[in-house]
Amino acid sequence: MRFQTAIGIAALVLxxxxxxxxxxxxxxxxxxxxxxxxxxxxxxxLPVFEAETGDAGSYAGQISQVIAADLTGTGLFRxxxxxxxxxxxxxxxxxxxxxxxKAINAQALVTGAVSVQGNRLNVKFRLYDVFSGAEMGSGLQxxxxxDGWRRMAHKVADAxxxxxxxxxxxxxxxxxxxxxxxxxxSRQKRLAIMDYDGANVQYLTDSSSIVLAPRFSPDGQRxxxxxxxxxxxxxxxLDVGSVQRRVLESQEGTMSFAPRxxxxxxxxxxxxxxxxxxxxxxxxxxGGGVTRLTSAPSIExxxxxxxxxxxxxxxxxxxxxxxxxxxxxxGGEARRIxxxxxxxxxxxxxxxxxxxxxxxxxxxxxxxxxMRLDGSEERLLTAxxxxxxxxxxxxxxxxxxxxxxxxAQGRSxxxxxxITGRNLRPVRTPEGGSDPSWSxxxx
Amino acid sequence: MKLTxxxxxxxxxxxxxxxxxxxxxxxxxxxxxxxxxxxxVPGSANDPTSTAYFNQTVGDRVLFAVDQxxxxxxxxxxxxxxxxxxxxxTDFTAVIEGHADEQGTREYNVALGARRAxxxxxxxxxxxxxxxxxxxxxxxxERPIEICSSEACYAKNRRAVTVLAGGLSG
Amino acid sequence: MHKGHYISGxxxxxxxxxxxxxxxxxxxxxxxxxxDVSVISSAQFxxxxxxxxxxxxxxxxxxPAAPEAVxxxxxxxxxxxxxxxxxPDPAVTPEAETPxxxxxxxxxxxxxxxxxxxxxxxxxxxxxxxxxxxxxxxPVPQAAERVAPEAVQPPDPEALPDPVEQEAVAPDAQGETLxxxxxxxxPEAAATEIVTEAEQxxxxxxxxxxxxxxxxxxxxxxxxxxxxxxxxxxxxDAAVEEAVAAAQTPAPVPQGPPLTGGEKDALRxxxxxxxxxxxxxxxALATTVVVQVSMMPDGxxxxxxxxxxxxxxxxxxxxxxxxxxxxRAIIRCGSRGFDLPPEKxxxxxxxxxxxxxxxxxxx
Numbered sequence: 024m025r026f027q028t029a030i031g032i033a034a035l036v037l038x039x040x041x042x043x044x045x046x047x048x049x050x051x052x053x054x055x056x057x058x059x060x061x062x063x064x065x066x067x068x069l070p071v072f073e074a075e076t077g078d079a080g081s082y083a084g085q086i087s088q089v090i091a092a093d094l095t096g097t098g099l100f101r102x103x104x105x106x107x108x109x110x111x112x113x114x115x116x117x118x119x120x121x122x123x124x125k126a127i128n129a130q131a132l133v134t135g136a137v138s139v140q141g142n143r144l145n146v147k148f149r150l151y152d153v154f155s156g157a158e159m160g161s162g163l164q165x166x167x168x169x170d171g172w173r174r175m176a177h178k179v180a181d182a183x184x185x186x187x188x189x190x191x192x193x194x195x196x197x198x199x200x201x202x203x204x205x206x207x208x209s210r211q212k213r214l215a216i217m218d219y220d221g222a223n224v225q226y227l228t229d230s231s232s233i234v235l236a237p238r239f240s241p242d243g244q245r246x247x248x249x250x251x252x253x254x255x256x257x258x259x260x261l262d263v264g265s266v267q268r269r270v271l272e273s274q275e276g277t278m279s280f281a282p283r284x285x286x287x288x289x290x291x292x293x294x295x296x297x298x299x300x301x302x303x304x305x306x307x308x309x310g311g312g313v314t315r316l317t318s319a320p321s322i323e324x325x326x327x328x329x330x331x332x333x334x335x336x337x338x339x340x341x342x343x344x345x346x347x348x349x350x351x352x353x354g355g356e357a358r359r360i361x362x363x364x365x366x367x368x369x370x371x372x373x374x375x376x377x378x379x380x381x382x383x384x385x386x387x388x389x390x391x392x393x394m395r396l397d398g399s400e401e402r403l404l405t406a407x408x409x410x411x412x413x414x415x416x417x418x419x420x421x422x423x424x425x426x427x428x429x430x431a432q433g434r435s436x437x438x439x440x441x442i443t444g445r446n447l448r449p450v451r452t453p454e455g456g457s458d459p460s461w462s463x464x465x466x
Numbered sequence: 467m468k469l470t471x472x473x474x475x476x477x478x479x480x481x482x483x484x485x486x487x488x489x490x491x492x493x494x495x496x497x498x499x500x501x502x503x504x505x506x507v508p509g510s511a512n513d514p515t516s517t518a519y520f521n522q523t524v525g526d527r528v529l530f531a532v533d534q535x536x537x538x539x540x541x542x543x544x545x546x547x548x549x550x551x552x553x554x555x556t557d558f559t560a561v562i563e564g565h566a567d568e569q570g571t572r573e574y575n576v577a578l579g580a581r582r583a584x585x586x587x588x589x590x591x592x593x594x595x596x597x598x599x600x601x602x603x604x605x606x607x608e609r610p611i612e613i614c615s616s617e618a619c620y621a622k623n624r625r626a627v628t629v630l631a632g633g634l635s636g
Numbered sequence: 637m638h639k640g641h642y643i644s645g646x647x648x649x650x651x652x653x654x655x656x657x658x659x660x661x662x663x664x665x666x667x668x669x670x671x672d673v674s675v676i677s678s679a680q681f682x683x684x685x686x687x688x689x690x691x692x693x694x695x696x697x698x699x700p701a702a703p704e705a706v707x708x709x710x711x712x713x714x715x716x717x718x719x720x721x722x723x724p725d726p727a728v729t730p731e732a733e734t735p736x737x738x739x740x741x742x743x744x745x746x747x748x749x750x751x752x753x754x755x756x757x758x759x760x761x762x763x764x765x766x767x768x769x770x771x772x773x774x775p776v777p778q779a780a781e782r783v784a785p786e787a788v789q790p791p792d793p794e795a796l797p798d799p800v801e802q803e804a805v806a807p808d809a810q811g812e813t814l815x816x817x818x819x820x821x822x823p824e825a826a827a828t829e830i831v832t833e834a835e836q837x838x839x840x841x842x843x844x845x846x847x848x849x850x851x852x853x854x855x856x857x858x859x860x861x862x863x864x865x866x867x868x869x870x871x872x873d874a875a876v877e878e879a880v881a882a883a884q885t886p887a888p889v890p891q892g893p894p895l896t897g898g899e900k901d902a903l904r905x906x907x908x909x910x911x912x913x914x915x916x917x918x919x920a921l922a923t924t925v926v927v928q929v930s931m932m933p934d935g936x937x938x939x940x941x942x943x944x945x946x947x948x949x950x951x952x953x954x955x956x957x958x959x960x961x962x963x964r965a966i967i968r969c970g971s972r973g974f975d976l977p978p979e980k981x982x983x984x985x986x987x988x989x990x991x992x993x994x995x996x997x998x999x
Contacts, residue, residue, distance in 0.1 A: 052928060052986035053895065055904050058995050060911030060965070062783035062830065099915040125971070130912075130964055152960060154967040155939065159960075189917035189957035207568075207613040233608050235572060254561075255603050256576060278580055278604060281573040294577065296604065299535070299584025301577035322577040338574065345574055368571035382571050390834050403834035408615070411571050420918070427568070429615040442918075444832025458572070 062445075064101035065187065067094060068129035068153075070112040071105070072146070075138035082169065083137040086146060086176040089220075090133065093180035093194045096220065097421070098446025100187075103129050115147065124153040131159070133183055144169045148179050150186055160186045173222060174465065181464070191418035194219060197462040198414075198423065199237040199246050199263075202226065203435050203455035212457075214248060216263060219416070219461065221437075221451040227266055236412070236458045237261075238283045243462035247282040247291060247308075258282045258293055260308060272310060281324050284308075285352070286332040292316065294324040303337055305352075316354035327371045327379075328352065336360070336370040336379055336396075347381060349396065360398035369412050374463075375419035378442070382411040382424075391424045393442055404444040412457070417464045423450065425457040515555050517630050524551050527627040528586060532569075532620075535581035537589055545586060548628055549593035556599075562586045563627045564604040567620035572606060579604030579626075586626040783827055783914070892980035902975055907989060910969035913961060913996045920957040923950030924992045927962045933981050935973030937966050945988065962991045 069091045074083040094100040109123040115136035124132050135148035147164035151157065163182055165175045174195055181192025202215040202224075211230035214237055217223055227246070228234055235256070237248040246261045252270070256278045261268040273279045274297070282293040285305075292305045301322045306313045317323040321341035328335055329352075336349050342359065345366040350357040361367040365385025372379055373393075383390040383403065389410040394401040409427040416422070416439075423439045426449075435457040437450040450456070509516040511523065520526060525548070528541035537545060552558060564583030566575035583602035591597050612619035895903075913921060930941035942963045947955035966989070976984050 052988040053900075053984045054988045054990070055900055055907075056990040056992060057904060057907050057911055057962075057965075058992045059908045060913045060991075060993065060996050061909065062914035062996065063912055064782075065912060065915040128968075130968070152964070154964050154971075155960075187957070187960075188915050189920045189954055208610050210608070212608075233605070235576075235606075235608070251605075276601065278576070280576050294573065296577060296580035299581045299588075299602070301580060322574060322581070324573045324577050325571070338571075340574075345571075368574050384570070392834070402832070404832050406834040409568065431613045431615075433568075433613070433615065440833075444830050444834070447833055 064095075064099055065130050066101045066103050066128055067131040067133060068103045068105075068108065068124055068127070069094075069133045070108065072135035072137050072148070073112070073115045075115075075136050076140065079137045079139040079144075082139060082144060082172050086137055086172055086179070087135070089173055089176035090135075090180045090183070092220070093177060094184060096448070097184065098441055098448075099184075100131075103127055115149075119151055121151075121153055121156045124151075129153050131183070131187055133179075135179065139169060142169045143167075144172055144175060146172075146175045146179060148183070150183050173218065177218070190420050192464065193416040193418045193421060193461075195465045196417050197243065197465070198437075198450075198459050199227070199239060199462070200437060200452070200459040201234055201237065201457045202452065203457055204230070207431065207433055214246070214261070215452075215456075216246075217452065224453055227261060227263070228268075236281065236460075238460045239462045240284045241286050241288045241463065243465065245284075245288075246460070247284060249280040249282065256280045258291075271306070271308065279304075281326065283327055285328050286330060290332075292326040292328065292335060294326070303335070303354075314354070316350070317357070325369045329372050330374055330376045336372055338368045338370060345384075347379065347398075360396065361394070361401075362398055363401055371413055371415060373415050373419040374417060378419070380413035380415060380422050382413065391422060391440065393422075402444065404440050404442070405438070405447060410438075412459070414459050414461045416461055423459045423461055425459065427457070517558075520548070520551055520555075520628075520630055524548055526629070527625045529621060530582055530624040530626070532567075532624070533578070535578065535585045537585050542589070545589045546593065549590050549595055552590065552595045552599065553593075557632075559599045559601070559631045561601045561603055561629045561631060562590075563609075563629055564602065565609060565623055565625050565627070566607045567623040568607045568610065568615070569620060570607060575606035576604050577606075579606050582624075582626045586628065590628075783830055892977070892983055895977070895980060895983055899977060899980075903984075903987075906969050906974050907965050911962065911965035911991065913993050916957055916961055916993070917954060918997075919950050919954040920961070921993045921997045923954045923958040924948050924990060924994070925955055925958045925962055926988060926990050927959060927966070928986065928988050929966055931974075931976070931981075931985055931987060933978060935970070935976045935978075937970040937974075939967050942966055958991065958993070962989065965991075 069087060071087045072083040074080040091102045095102050107127050109126055110120045112119070112134050115134055119132065119134070130153055132151040132153050133148060134151070135146060138145045143166060145164060145166045147162060149162040150159045152159050160182075163179075165178050167175050177194035177196075180194045184190070184194070185192045196219045197216055198219055199214065199216045201212050203210055203212050205211045212234050213230040214227035214234050215224055216227055217225070228250070231252075233251040235249040237246045239246055244263055246263060248259055248261065249256050250259050250270075251257075252259075257273055258271045258279045259268050260271060271279070271282075271291075273295070276297070278296040279293050280296075282291050284291055289308055290305055291308050292303055294301050295304045300320055301324055302318060303316045303323045303326045304313055305316055316326075316335070317337075317339070319339070319341050321339055322345075323337055323339045323341075326335045326337040333352050334349055335352055336347060337357075338345050339348050339357070340346070345368045346359055347361040347367045347370045348357040348359050360379070361381070363383070363385075365383050367381050367383050369382045370379045371381070378393045378395060380391065380393050383392050388406050388408065390403040391405045391410050391413050392401060392403040404422065405424070405426075407426055408429040409425075411425050411427075413422045413424045419442075421439055421441055423437055425435055426438045427433055427435045435455040437452060437456040437459050438447060439450055440447045450459075509518060511518040513519055514523075525544040528537060528544050530536070530541075531538070552560065562583040564579030564581065564586075566578045566582075570578065580602065583604055587600045587602050590600060607623075610619070610623040611625075612622045925947045926945040928941075928943050928945045930938040932938060944955065944959040947958065950958065
């Protein structure tokens with residue numbers, strides 16, 4: 024008690040007198056400590072990229088728009104409306120009038136130029152820290168075909184995002200998901216793939232049978248999913264480039280579902296139901312090598328590998344309700360990591376390895392949340408009638424998931440949210456969407 | 467699906483439903499259209515050997531409590547009837563479909579539906595129905611029959627449905 | 637007799653066949669377009685751009701070299717074995733199921749032991765304590781796009797967001813001195829912490845498990861840390877006396893007395909209001925940087941003098957991002973001069989600021 028009081032007094036004294044006390048003792052610099060700051064989107068200016076060739080104008084405009092939308096969409100940046108600009112950027116090579124950008128409080132400035140030769144597109148850009156009057160990193164340029172203009176815009180935005188935030192980018196990535204139409208009792212589902220921002224949707228299967236929970240391979244070239252094509256849930260692997268698919272071998276009288284790739288791209292883990300009991304198995308995707316990883320009378324499902332492939336996080340109701348567990352990749356003793364109230368399911372290991380995203384059900388509502396691998400620092404990011412099935416952006420900073428609305432008119436939509444819980448927003452898709460799986464960054 | 471293909475499917479379905487052994491599409495009770503073949507039995511609900519009779523009179527489904535896969539007392543009565551019927555009509559096989567309400571994650575609900583389907587299967591087997599006549603499948607929360615988001619609907623969706631399929635003799 | 641059966645069987649087969657194959661052929665997966673994007677490495681680009689470094693200031697701008705010189709070797713991104721952009725074949729039906737081979741399900745490895753026990757039972761779980769809704773007596777923060785130390789009401793919609801409030805200045809033809817017209821500015825609306833959807837007021841009691849605030853670890857030791865206080869009463873008393881004496885005794889420094897707590901707080905708050913950690917990586921948010929800056933007598937920082945003295949807690953890259961955010965804070969909020977007493981210039985000619993985002997990380 025006296026000890027705590029003493030500490031309290033000491034803290035008070037230090038607080039009141041601050042470092043000035045120390046200052047008086049030495050003639051060094053004035054020292055202050057800043058522990059409170061603001062969290063707000065960083066204002067940036069992005070003048071429309073210069074069109075260096077006559078036919079590059081529309082590309083320049085569209086590319087500039089996509090870059091700005093990518094950055095704004097993170098919630099970490101705010102675009103300053105071009106109408107506020109004091110000076111434009113007459114050409115990519117022209118000197119930057121930093122004072123003009125400071126005056127409108129632009130903290131970052133992105134300039135760029137686009138040229139077209141035949142079907143070849145060339146995009147280059149520079150990024151400036153306006154208040155320092157310095158370039159951040161050096162200029163970059165991308166070349167490609169004109170029909171890849173969106174990807175080139177995403178690559179520029181990834182570079183800008185990465186340089187300012189220090190996180191890896193995630194814009195040049197895709198999402199495979201289940202596209203949904205129809206009422207709840209007659210819902211039609213088919214696999215679809217799109218850019219991360221909802222552009223370029225293409226369908227991978229028809230809707231003649233139920234498809235569930237597609238999952239990208241580590242190289243983004245293949246997709247595992249569950250289909251009722253045979254009348255029973257079975258796992259298929261589909262090549263994204265050729266749209267060819269094949270069913271994975273399975274035992275008669277069993278159901279297999281919830282597949283996911285190991286980081287090696289060859290091993291998969293999945294759930295297999297036999298005799299009413301669901302356990303986790305692993306197999307080689309090219310056939311054979313089926314290994315049973317759990318053996319309990321309870322439900323074990325939704326396995327997900329750690330990025331290094333050494334462990335698996337999964338859900339089990341062995342305790343009486345759905346909870347999260349971690350076990351070695353070859354099976355063995357499992358350690359429970361979720362202890363809060365309610366039920367926890369669909370764990371997904373983050374690509375950085377530090378967090379698990381999950382679905383939580385508590386008191387009649389669903390949440391998407393994250394926690395550390397030891398179960399600490401649980402944080403719920405969303406709350407709604409029904410949120411489920413998180414998937415990580417390649418940089419481990421953003422989570423996409425399914426939100427279904429209530430009632431007879433209920434409809435599924437994809438949403439994304441920053442792992443800080445900020446910037447919750449729907450991802451626009453032409454039809455309803457569910458079960459997203461985010462690809463790695465494209466090469 | 468194009469309109470024409472839909473039409474083809476409908477026509478084919480109706481034609482087949484009229485055949486001796488109602489196929490799995492007839493589970494909903496389209497089997498009452500009257501027999502075409504010579505010695506076939508009329509598949510009306512009054513015909514105790516018909517699918518329609520099984521579905522309507524015997525009862526093709528049992529309901530479950532939240533998160534449970536234990537067959538209730540009422541459910542046992544229904545399953546007792548199903549077992550008797552299946553023992554009497556040995557031409558039929560059945561697929562038992564397990565379902566869950568929407569209050570759960572997708573994967574877990576598939577597993578939960580599998581438990582429910584299996585509970586029904588085990589009961590029927592325990593009453594003497596041959597194991598190889600019964601298959602199970604789970605649809606999780608993918609195929610609700612009621613679509614409101616309240617317990618009234620959920621209770622009907624937490625179900626296992628015994629869907630008869632063509633007899634062994636074809 | 638069996639005619640019905642034959643008809644039925646044939647029709648069944650036809651229907652099943654149609655279902656198995658017909659519909660599959662009807663599937664029309666859209667062709668894929670492999671995009672052809674090549675990236676030159678930043679090293680390559682640097683080499684090309686070496687001759688003409690990025691403009692450091694308005695006067696020193698070099699012209700970018702002709703970018704046409706850049707090696708233009710697009711690499712098809714799709715490493716498919718098949719040629720790219722092939723029109724996909726009609727989706728094939730799944731291969732005939734290989735007969736299940738039970739022997740492939742290998743016997744169990746060590747049976748998965750179940751451990752449902754919380755790993756730490758002896759420790760009263762912080763999680764549970766937090767469950768007691770904070771809602772009852774804590775005002776629930778309103779969500780706002782901006783999180784700042786102090787909640788700020790939504791501003792006049794006309795005002796541009798700026799931490800420094802300014803009156804709108806209208807051009808005045810009669811005025812002797814010309815002032816540039818400028819828009820009114822006002823601090824942006826702000827909440828005091830990030831409010832996730834799961835923490836919305838209405839939901840808080842039943843659904844929100846606000847994560848236990850990370851118990852602050854031992855304060856990061858920085859150059860600015862005050863001398864450690866011995867945890868005994870005597871030592872504390874001594875420290876108090878010494879501190880009070882130091883504060884009362886006029887400093888023997890010719891440049892004026894040390895800044896008062898209020899003066900230092902004003903500086904701290906001024907820098908804080910521009911220290912935006914919202915765009916920092918999670919790694920950078922775990923990095924404390926110590927930044928040194930030289931000041932001009934008018935209270936403005938010498939922008940070129942801002943340098944990172946040290947960093948702790950994160951990678952070099954994270955430290956760089958953290959430093960850049962700190963630098964922006966000093967330059968932005970110092971652009972009109974910090975409110976520092978001129979008579980004490982000697983005390984603040986050199987300032988060392990420690991930017992510790994620990995508390996921002998758990999907002």
